[in-house]
Amino acid sequence: DDVHRRSANPADKMMTMTLEQQEATTTTVAQKEWIENSLRGGGATTTPQLLTTKTTVTADDPPPPTPTQQPKIQEEQEPEQRILENDNVVLQQQQRPQLLVKETTQEARKSDPKGQKNTRLLLHVGPHKTATTTIQTGLRKHRYTLAEDNYFYVGKLDDEMDVFRPIFQACFPFDSDEYPCHEQTIWRNFVKKLQQHCDAGHNVILSSEEMSNYPQKDEHWDMLKNEAFACFDSVEIILTYRRYHEWMLSYYNNMFRPVQYNPYVKCWPGQFKEMQTLVTDIVERVEGVLIPTFEEYFEDPRKYEHLQNHDYFCGDDTKTFLHPLECTKRHYEAHFDNISIFNIHERTEKDGNNTLSNFVCNFLTGAMNACEVIRDTEDKNVTVRNEMMDLDAQLIADSAYRQGLIGSKYDSMTRIEFTQMVEDVYWDDGETSEVDIICPDSSLLKKLKKQSLKAEERLLPEFYASSQGKKDLKASFARYKEEKLYCTVDVESVLEGDSSDKWQFLKQQKQEVDLKNDAAPSA
Known part of the structure; x- marks a missing residue:
């Protein structure tokens, strides 16, 4: 040696940017109120003028309205109606709010002569240590801009520990054929939340690297496909590729950090x-x-x-080498046909090295407004990375x-x-x-x-x-x-x-x- x-x-x-530092939001208070009102079934029929411009809220902007001026979202909900209450998107009515009046909506309806939108579920599943935090942070930061393009982020960084790990570890344990939370509140709320998005005609982005190895049993796959995801017209699996020599070191550091x-x-x-x-x-x-x-x-x-509890070394024997992405791909391809690979190393002229804009602009079909906003506001040469x-x-x-x-x-x-x-x-x-x-x-x-x-x-x-x-x-x-x-x-x-x-x-x-x-x- x-x-x-x-x-x-x-x-x-290498230090991690705090969430507060990343929260230079691309939407105004008026935009936020309009979108949230539409999500509650408020029936917004026109788009505020502010939605046609890209505005950045900075520390110099006027303070947001006081709580008495804000829409009383929580007060209007009965406790049992709060679906994963820490998420920012809450639907209250089983109807399709007229959420979009943009060209993206017209494009989404071309395949349906009755004007009904085809709903997509984009399942971004990692594996771990493949810039998932970068993508999740960006999707959360731009969630209102994405909603204008009819994409709704339901994922990590909104109390993920209370949502995803209980579902995919407690409901789908590695070492058991049981699914103990099948009838429990957390599973029912998860299914209900996705169903409400379907009923509203929304496209949903679900991102969690916890899903790279879950579930393990056929019964668990049936729960996901036939209960949680069944209402969507299409389910698309997105895997992320990171070069093995980079991934291996990052995964090692993460596994043993104190x-x-x-x-x-x-x-x-x-x-x-x-x-x-x-x-x-x-x-x-x-x-x-x-x-x-x-x-x-x-x-x-x-x-x-x-x-x-990961299986990223899934060769047939200890001498067989497979990239962790191949293990995750093998895990999903037995159950889903539509699987894509997002290559974080591929650079484009418009997006440069920016992982978020590459992801949104190339995988969220029709999200032209969000793509443009992110390209204009995100640094092409900087990505948010874990320490x-x-x-x-x-x-x-x-x-x-x-x-x-x-x-x-x-x-x-x-x-x-x-x-x-x-x-x-x-x-x-x-x-x-x-x-x-x-x-x-x-x-x-x-x-x-x-x-x-x-x-x-x-x-x-x-x-x-x-x-x-x-x-x-x-x-x-x-x-x-x-x-x-x-x-x-x-x-x-x-x-x-x-x-x-x-x-x-x-x-x-x-x-x-x-x-x-x-x-x-x-x-």
Whole structure:
């Protein structure tokens, strides 16, 4: 293995934009009120003049109307009428509001001489770590503009934890033929909400990477197809392609990052955490796991796949390689005919590198207004990305644990608290520091590059042969390698070496452990 040095500078960490920073909405208050009134069956027959112009609300604009001026949406609803109440689109009447008077509406009706709109359900299912958050954030941000084009976003970032995971984990568990929530409120509300959109003639965009591996049983597929999706004239599955060498690193970082909702890193190995599952009468005992290096993970990813309940390594045996998109595609193609691939690496002259405009303008047929607005307001060269989590602090903390250094004054700390303390020292209050790193050997990197090239050639042969394909993939891999993104902190040099006094608190703890062991009587 090669040992290198790298800077641990907070400025190098890719930060996630907050939702508030992304909320420079493209609709005015008047537009919002008009659309919401139409969705409640208010029978809006004319489009406000404001809808024909693209307006951006900024911090300098007048404040929105007071609550007394706002339409009393919640007060007009009975509790049982609130369908997934945290979603922004609530329909109250089983009628088709005259929502659209634009050319897009006329185009949508061409195939129906009676003027009825054909309803589409666009099911965007990931896989995980394929710019899904970028797309979901953008769809939420522009949801009112999309509604003008008769596309309604029903997806993540609106209390997704209370909507999608209970449905696809509790209703469709991996290890059971049961569907325990078949008659429960959450499932009935989910079905009812989609039915109301159908009755109103709406196209619906449903986006959740949780759906990349759910459901697993034929009975569960029947529930989705025959109950939830049956009212739509067409159901279209959209999968997202991200190059394998980029996806693998992002997925690895995400799987082991020290966050509260990841039960496997909340307690140390050998300790168990009782966790209430989404099926309320089941309590699961979860044991903590040690974090592998990227090299260890890449050599046997199946060993850790149970930690996420995903099946992105679906080859017939451990030697068979398939891209995660192929696994998800295989999962859906047995049940749906209309499956498309959204390639986040493909650039167009009008959209540049912007993932959101590429998605909306190329997959939402007839959404010309939203496409134009997003092209005018979104940066062609910037996408919203999750922070690339650096697991160095986690690996240092795990090494300290293996050496018996988690004791004395630190024994009351949780694993996440101890890791956070290590991370604070690692980044040294914003000052740049250097640590030794160990990089995978060349044979592993060659294997990763080969798999990435083969996957793109197999999945997108025309794109692979284009100027944006093979050549760009090789350049991307070279950049990842040059920036040593696959390398791991050398924890032994941190804990044993004398490179910095900042780790004195761990070294002192190690000395105390060594003295205690030396003083212990021999067996």
